[in-house]
Amino acid sequence: MTRGSKSLATELSNLDQMHVDVAIVGAGINGASTAQHLSAAGFRVLLVDQGDFANGATSRSSRLLHCGLRHLATGTDFWQSLKRPDRLIKSMKTVRDDMLARDEIVRTIPDRVKPINFCVPIYSDDQYSPWQMDAAFAALRLTSPTGVPLDYHRYSPQSQNDVPVAPWLRDPSKLRGVAVFREYLFDWPERIALDAIFDAQRMGAIVRNYTQVVGLKQQKGDARWHLTLQPTHQSGSASFCVTADIVLNLAGAWVDELIHKTGSNAAPKCTGIKGIHIALRLPDEFTDWGVFTYNSLGEPLYCLPFRGIHYVGLTRTPFAGDITGVTASDQEIDWMIAETNRCLPKLAVSRDDILYSWAGVNPLTSDPENPLGSREIKVHDHTSDGLPSFLTLTGGPIMTHRRVARRLVAKVKSRLPASNTAQCPDYQSVRSITDQDSNVCVSTEEIERCARDEMPSSLTDLLMRRLGLGWEPDQGIEQARSVAEVAAPILGWSDAQVETELRSYQRHLASVRRR
Template identity: 55%
Template sequence: MKTPESDVGDDAKQFDIAIIGGGINGASAAQHLSAAGYSVFLAEQDDFASGATSRSSRLLHCGLRHLANGETFWRNLCQPKQLLKSFVTARHDMLARDDITHNLPNRVRKIDFYLPIYSSDKYSPWQLDAAFAALKCANPFGEPLNYRRVSKSQFDSIPIAPWLRDAGDLKQIAVFSEYLFDWPERIALDCLFSAERQGATICNYTRLTKVGRLDEDNGWQLTLRSEKNSNETPGSEYRISAKTVMNLAGAWIDQVIRSSGSNAEPKCSGIKGIHIALRLPEAFQNCGVFSYNSLGEPLYCLPFRGVHYVGLTRTAHDGDPTGVVAHDDEIAWMIGEINRAMPRLSVQPEDILYTWAGVNPLTRDQSHNLGSREIKIHDLAADNLNGIFSLTGGAIMTHRRVARQLVKLVSKTLGSRQKPLDREDAMHYPDVAEMDFRDAAKHCARHEKPATLADLMLRRLGAGWDPDQGRDLAPEVAQLIAPIMGWDSAKIEEEVLAYEAILATERRKPLDLAM
């Protein structure tokens, strides 16, 4: 018998699956599950793709970081179980790299990646040869790495060679092909609106407030509160029911679990990372640098939309992931690290165009202080939450594989569904990246659920990643979409100022340069 608290009401909507989280993993899961014929509801507490999806290093990793992880070669050999685990993880990255480059070629861009090899390094040239041979074995017929080593006599062919530190200690430079995600937010948005066209209900600015159990056959009741933009009346609460709940909320997954009243052990280790964006000399065009910082951890310098960004830090973050920013001491440390790697750049605080920070939801692991990169789907039946699943460690590059795993999991618990027929509008949805900017702005305002100018500039149009972060375009875009959004002149001015305020806080420069 249902209790009054668990009664969803006659007008409550019922779904096969409720997904909490509208980042890349939630979006991809919604697309794959809808395509498989399941009825899907997705709620995101903020805007779609506004969490870790929009704050990553945007690097489609080949898996080298798992094999050359900062530990010495011999120490790795002394830990065979960990070495095997690292190889398996690297193989997954290589397979994901192949999957993404073949299925989403318009959302990635190839770059030349340079890795300086110093006499004082933990890794000798032959050890890097072994690492790349292992990567090739992990996926022998996949997208090639084009790995080679360049000796001192050939440094003239390497445009960034004169900028690297310690020329006397620099033995060789390893060169290989890597890919950057150009616009991961767009990947998530494309998945979400594909899911919607296949029947899914997707809601941004919709906060989960409570998860309650129905009877064993009906699953779970979710109480949600709509915010400034939703399918429901803003400020109202409503409920839905779902047979299965997919907790794909990233760094917020433990908060979602607590909303059920459960005292389950935390599943996620939040790791904060920051990046700084700046302009580098012409020699760095389309060139990335992979080095190691003073802590022995990877340091990336990557080209993106007319700038380079440098990252990242790795610090434990146990607090609320909302609103994390790069602090002055973190920015200063990162400036010091890029100057250590390439002293001739002589980067100064005033060279910083913008910064960003995010929290990476790694898998909690007692043997790793900062968590494990293992991708793990947690079945919470052991925590008396049968029918709820949580994901940790899911990176942008593995979103398609994770979504396929979730479809298999749901098919085992709910059975298969008849796939929906392709709708005509699903076959002709335009690629926003190929549209005229003004047409793209109007299309996104009409069809992609933005609530603010910032939603458009930062995620749907991607202008926030330009060197000026779209400041010059913002007033024009606000005027352009005002009739669609129902904004008057006062609201237009308010939205432009609000966008500037977000850039000043979330993308902040060092404090003495903020004015």
Template identity: 40%
Template sequence: MTRAALAALDAQSFDVIVVGGGVNGASAARDLSAAGYRTLVVDKGDFGSGASSRSSRLLHCGLRYLAPGRSLFDFVRHPGRFRTALRMAKLGMEARSEFVKACPERTAVMKLHFPVYRDGPYRGWQLDAAFRLLQALGPKDVPLDYERLSRAEVARSPLISGLRDQDKLASVARFREYQFDWPERVCLDAIGEAEQAGAVARNYTQAALSKPRADGLWRVTLTDLRSQAAPVTVAARSVVVTAGVWMDGLLHEAEPRAGRKIFGTKGCHIVVQLPPECRGLGVATLNSLQEPFYCLPWKHLHYFGPTETEYRGDPDRVFVTDDECDFLLREANRLFPGLGLTRSSVLFTWAGVRPLTYDENVPFGNRSRVLHDLSLDGLPNAFAMTAGPVMTHRSAGREILSAVAHKLQPSGPASRAGGAPTASPLAHAETLSDILFRRTGEAWTDPFEEDAMMRAAAEAGALLGWDEDRTRREIAAYRDEVDAIFRPGTRTVAPMREAPAA
């Protein structure tokens, strides 16, 4: 259930090293190893602990990509943007269908509503056209169930009957949508499938890249961030970087002239409790800044968000500030004036940084997924992926495999990846946070009470061989991670008391 010693990797050679064990890196490792490439995947934190765990969790149909901008004529003036929008919408529909069919246990279904206001930027016929286009672009096996509700149906419906400005409401579109019930587990499942196919996976392992020398092999120095073990060096014929907002720093260490790849934008969310009759119902709309804004169900709760702001802070300490919390509360109350939400209504919050594609022609980052061939940056046989959302991770893995295969043949035969991973549910778990956030998901649902946390720490200690001192340190580290993920002060566990015996 624990990681192999780092020393066991010293001087080993791989076909491909994947740096970044989020959902795209995990999918790439799965597909590469299944195709016969000897693959190593490493992450400086736990698998799935970065942007993969901080998204809006929406497995959306691609409707957002078809929004033209300020007016419909934006697509007319910029036909290239329309072609990109069609490509991304098609990917969205295909990803939605593929994931719902392959992993129904990892999805939650909802009824999502889009209100159309008479003074708003969109008309009902535009929504009708957009959904006809989505249905034409995507598979038909996971239907959208698109319909437009009458005023009488709106008045009778929970949640949407409380929408603002009912007198200006022209209509409400309703369609079936899905969300990732547990994105971290999706990532860990892919890591498990990669290992079944022969990959080596290691979390809490820092990678430093050195450019290939005369033999054409990359040298990668690996450092264990959870022990005092000496660093080791491994070799690889190719490197794939899926390190999200940490990517540019990693690449610049290998080649200072490498171009900028990432533009990070911050997305914040607040979680509240709405009446029971609102469960399974959500709203997709625009906020007062004309940016996408959601009220989405999550288990028995709802969350509002996201925000859209440039982020230049510490990518390891991303949380919702007071100003951001207040902004989201204002937008939530604007959408549903009758709720009267206040700070005391907020159960907890979370924020993440989207690793969008840097594009000097798109001031706020390009949302189009791009696989960069880094040979153009002086880094041969290396690739980096930007703006790969959780929802398209499966096609991202295939795209990375195709790019690698175009340059290198695998050293081994193809195997089969897929099905339920056979590894322990606690595989690669090193910390109490790993267990409560990524292996069980308990820390994301309800406020995790002191007694439950202490029991979990004792059970984890017994399984992983922690002594009393280690158990105490894990509890303290878990509290720190709660404070780092959730806005400080909105969700904490009780002060530390005597740790349970391991």
């Protein structure tokens, strides 16, 4: 049998009436990193997630280790941006955070990122001129003068054919140049989150996936928070109570839902923005090359190389539906195909070229002046809402997860002494892979280790997040049966259950990764 309701309920019963220093709700990359850093600082931590670890926005992003250019090149007129110095200052702070995060990630876990050549076409009808692009990269460099190089170079119209993807760009007669710089992609953020989670566990943290907070309150005369926990999708099962001195609400797009479980009617803190991507194969000229340009709405469009294929995104639309089952609709896929063909017309992409799609909801910070939210990374202290020792994070992207974690550790330290001795976090990955012709090969030992030590509840958990095979061109279908059969003895799956898991994975791909 899988690690199902019975075993999970047993795990939760072991926590009943336990007290921790800090309870973290949400095990995406920010919750994972915060659990790791708090545990290292000596705090007793509980980390729970209503789904699998890193299965929200962490696993559904563009996977870019942004240098911060997008915060300067927003698609709006350069001179208009100068009329709002407050926003410009915020943008520059965000740029600096991105650049410093980029430096740290590339230097400490180089095996988890892949360098790419990123080109930005500059058109005569763009909002930005070539000199403004030069100025933007000079500003980026000033935010981190000794950091990881950007290797920026702008090719003139006479030399732009030195860029392999230039002949594929739209409107060659309007090209005033092509800017090229070095960017990095995460491979893959779910693994970084999992490594942080299990390093936190090594240092004493209690971590539980598929565990829902069904109750959250403070009792009269008791400053502690009382969290009622229950296995997800098991509403009839027993619930268990854990107390914590501080609650960190890092539930991503679900943060407002968790706030409301306290009984508070606080104003929304998060604006959920839906984005989709499509994956496809591109000509050989695109190998290790990406494109950063603008779609017909004046918003960024990325074309990114990943494991022998490319993916293109993204859309940005407000989303208020069921986040759990968010998928790319036919209309969105068609729009993304049309925008790809607008920016790279010679590709002539059709539905038949789509390998798979994915969709996610980005938990941005609510901003009354912007219906699409703000990218400001904000920690909300809910004391004024009548919720002392309750903090909510909004707007924390993948690349700044360690800086966010340290910021939250500082806030916890200012309120509470640590229970245990400080330790050193280990940022190195425990996951070993070999890459042969862009096909990830996973050893039997690695499958066994993930099944035994990393709390998967299904074959989908293994393939999508622990082994990363779901991101291959075939989405791991070729290796799915062998993975299931190796994991079966450890997870207690019968032959019939193996078949059930295989069918379930196929259904997952058909619904969540639809073409």
